[in-house]
Amino acid sequence: MANWKPLDKMSILGKHYPRLDGPDKVSGRAKYVYDQAPKGMLYGAILSSPHPAAKINSIDDSKVRRLAGVKAVLTDVHPTGTVRYAGEGVAAVAATTPEIARDALELFDVDYEILPFVEDLEKAMKDGAPQVFADRGNVRDPRVRGEGDVDAGFAEANEIIESEYRTQVQTHSCLEVHGSVAMWEGDELTVWDSTQAVHGVREGLAKFLEIPESNVRVICHHMGGGFGSKLQPGGYSAVAAKLAKQANAPVKLMLTRKQDFLSGGNRPNSIQKIKMGAKKTGEITAFSAVSHGTAGLGGNAGVRLPIVYDLPNWKHEHYTVYTNAGAARAFRAPGCPQAVFGMDQIMDEMAEKIGMDPVEFRLKNDTNQTRQKEWRIGAEKIDWQRRSKTPGSDTGVVKRGIGCAASIWWPGGRGTQAAMKIFPDGGVEVRCGTQDIGTGTRTIVAAIAAEELGLKISQIRPMVGDSDYPKSGGSGGSTTAPSVAPAIKNTAEKAKAKLIELAAQHFSVPPAEILWQDGTASVQGASNKKLSWKELCSLLGTEPLEVNGEWVEGLSSAGVAGCQFADVSVDTETGKIKVEKIVAVADCGLILDRLTTESQVNGAVVQGISYALYEDRLMDPVTGTQINAEFENYRIAGAAEIPVIEVILYDEAERGVIGIGEPPTIPTSGAIANAVYNAIGVRMRELPMTPDKVLTALAAQQTSRLGG
Numbered sequence: 001m002a003n004w005k006p007l008d009k010m011s012i013l014g015k016h017y018p019r020l021d022g023p024d025k026v027s028g029r030a031k032y033v034y035d036q037a038p039k040g041m042l043y044g045a046i047l048s049s050p051h052p053a054a055k056i057n058s059i060d061d062s063k064v065r066r067l068a069g070v071k072a073v074l075t076d077v078h079p080t081g082t083v084r085y086a087g088e089g090v091a092a093v094a095a096t097t098p099e100i101a102r103d104a105l106e107l108f109d110v111d112y113e114i115l116p117f118v119e120d121l122e123k124a125m126k127d128g129a130p131q132v133f134a135d136r137g138n139v140r141d142p143r144v145r146g147e148g149d150v151d152a153g154f155a156e157a158n159e160i161i162e163s164e165y166r167t168q169v170q171t172h173s174c175l176e177v178h179g180s181v182a183m184w185e186g187d188e189l190t191v192w193d194s195t196q197a198v199h200g201v202r203e204g205l206a207k208f209l210e211i212p213e214s215n216v217r218v219i220c221h222h223m224g225g226g227f228g229s230k231l232q233p234g235g236y237s238a239v240a241a242k243l244a245k246q247a248n249a250p251v252k253l254m255l256t257r258k259q260d261f262l263s264g265g266n267r268p269n270s271i272q273k274i275k276m277g278a279k280k281t282g283e284i285t286a287f288s289a290v291s292h293g294t295a296g297l298g299g300n301a302g303v304r305l306p307i308v309y310d311l312p313n314w315k316h317e318h319y320t321v322y323t324n325a326g327a328a329r330a331f332r333a334p335g336c337p338q339a340v341f342g343m344d345q346i347m348d349e350m351a352e353k354i355g356m357d358p359v360e361f362r363l364k365n366d367t368n369q370t371r372q373k374e375w376r377i378g379a380e381k382i383d384w385q386r387r388s389k390t391p392g393s394d395t396g397v398v399k400r401g402i403g404c405a406a407s408i409w410w411p412g413g414r415g416t417q418a419a420m421k422i423f424p425d426g427g428v429e430v431r432c433g434t435q436d437i438g439t440g441t442r443t444i445v446a447a448i449a450a451e452e453l454g455l456k457i458s459q460i461r462p463m464v465g466d467s468d469y470p471k472s473g474g475s476g477g478s479t480t481a482p483s484v485a486p487a488i489k490n491t492a493e494k495a496k497a498k499l500i501e502l503a504a505q506h507f508s509v510p511p512a513e514i515l516w517q518d519g520t521a522s523v524q525g526a527s528n529k530k531l532s533w534k535e536l537c538s539l540l541g542t543e544p545l546e547v548n549g550e551w552v553e554g555l556s557s558a559g560v561a562g563c564q565f566a567d568v569s570v571d572t573e574t575g576k577i578k579v580e581k582i583v584a585v586a587d588c589g590l591i592l593d594r595l596t597t598e599s600q601v602n603g604a605v606v607q608g609i610s611y612a613l614y615e616d617r618l619m620d621p622v623t624g625t626q627i628n629a630e631f632e633n634y635r636i637a638g639a640a641e642i643p644v645i646e647v648i649l650y651d652e653a654e655r656g657v658i659g660i661g662e663p664p665t666i667p668t669s670g671a672i673a674n675a676v677y678n679a680i681g682v683r684m685r686e687l688p689m690t691p692d693k694v695l696t697a698l699a700a701q702q703t704s705r706l707g708g
Contacts, residue, residue, distance in 0.1 A: 044253030052624030053117035060109035069100035072247035086625035087262025132322035146315035153286025153313030157277025165342035176224025179254030197474030204233030228330030229265035261629035265329030268301035298327030344405035344670035371561035382565035392681020403674025405667035412558025413482030417470035440596035452492035454519035478659025482556030491549025562586035575691030589658035608668025610637035
């Protein structure tokens, strides 16, 4: 089985080093899709339906075509002719300026037959609610899973708790909107796409346009946020390609911010009704849950209950519900933040019920040995013992509290291919059809190659983000590093073996007698027989050395444990929750770049705080569209809301490379919710935990105490 070098033998991996693309990004030299401008480029725009449900009877584009500057018009953008959410594409244009393109959209005359709609999860579940799809009900057949005998487990319990938890719809809110630039050269199509999967977009476009994959090239040099929403080909990419074909000119089509909110994907909401039974000694005996969620007109709004803990008897019944809203897409640990928000709160509720410390209760029901250690590390770092033993007992207006929650993530690596070219002058290029979505993939490609060859990172030219490079998968599910890293190592190993053969031929000795160290080749026991990197590469003559490599089993694995502790303050007069500190403990196997890994955890925690306290898609029941589809009213955590984040990485290098993108965002909202309860003695069971909800809960508590 393949192995990495021991950590103490590595000169680069496992240490802190900056990203190669940092200077380009801060200087503005980095080129995103929006920055692409092929000669003669036109500007595309999509007409979106203002109605959440409607039949398109006809589209008159005669005025559009007469507008000076319009070069292409499409009226077949919608695949079925029946609109199912406000924001769905109906028609499109390409024009010489973006202003003309926007003006042209106003000239389409669309005859809509407006239909009944339902924009809310609970409304859609009711009998007689408008059906999103004519051929099926709004509530899909349940997905039922379980183990053991739940009834027997509850009969065995000393205490039983039932609670309901709710999470909201969260949009991806990528800084760079979805979009493409399409350019034809004869029958060959080049697309610059803001994507997490250059090969996936290539395959999807080729299939949709019914052309060979070999005729499509997809490029993504830099990408401004995706979080899962850009893993799949977008309809806008195909529209851009069709407009470009019709106009015989390149077309840039970037969604507007509102279109991005309405159709760019989202994290489904959830209603979770959970029941748990436990013994007074702390063992959970039974768990059951019924959950509902909507992915809009999408087909999967799953909640991954139960999660993290070891349960002998459990059952989960989940229902996905259709509504007239844009379809959900994968969003950083799909189904997990929702699940942990409910799971870790009921864990705290049960711990309080049986009189056990919440951390000890978790240790009692968590057999993951890594997380057992992480629980203790995190508790020590947050100073768990200063936590209020009686929730809400602090005097004063501003109250402090501490809470915790856990995370887990499963996927590992998959097949990736790579190629390396070493030039006679010593230059090294590494090609891989992965993409850097802002997580530092370009840098670790160079670092791994440099580590294996004994060179500096600056001597490697990493080339990613192009479907013409050897195939790799989409960057999602925390699979990128465990997929790409083994392939780069394997490729570099093969290149090094070829160079060793070259050195052996030069010195007329067997390859086994060549010693490789710091990019030099020497004959063992003969200090005068040595070739520097440049000297060795010069032996290639006029042709570069080219090798191909692939993913190798044993260099990566799957499964990440983790936990977080939150320290919060709550102003009981304003209802404002402030996160003071987060301690995030996680493992991810062999750490390739410690700086990038810490950055990933920081970003995930910030996104988790934003989910817990601010973000919420608000739908208008009258118009059926999102009323806060812009950053002025869709709240996202900003610089002023970022707390102290202490990242603790639990090293398990022997497991190989494991992804870290998803896991650290999973427990944040649950940890904050438990900390808020510890502070004010009132449990917040609905996200986001906004000031109005805090004040309402405090008022209800006061009324209850007064016997009202």
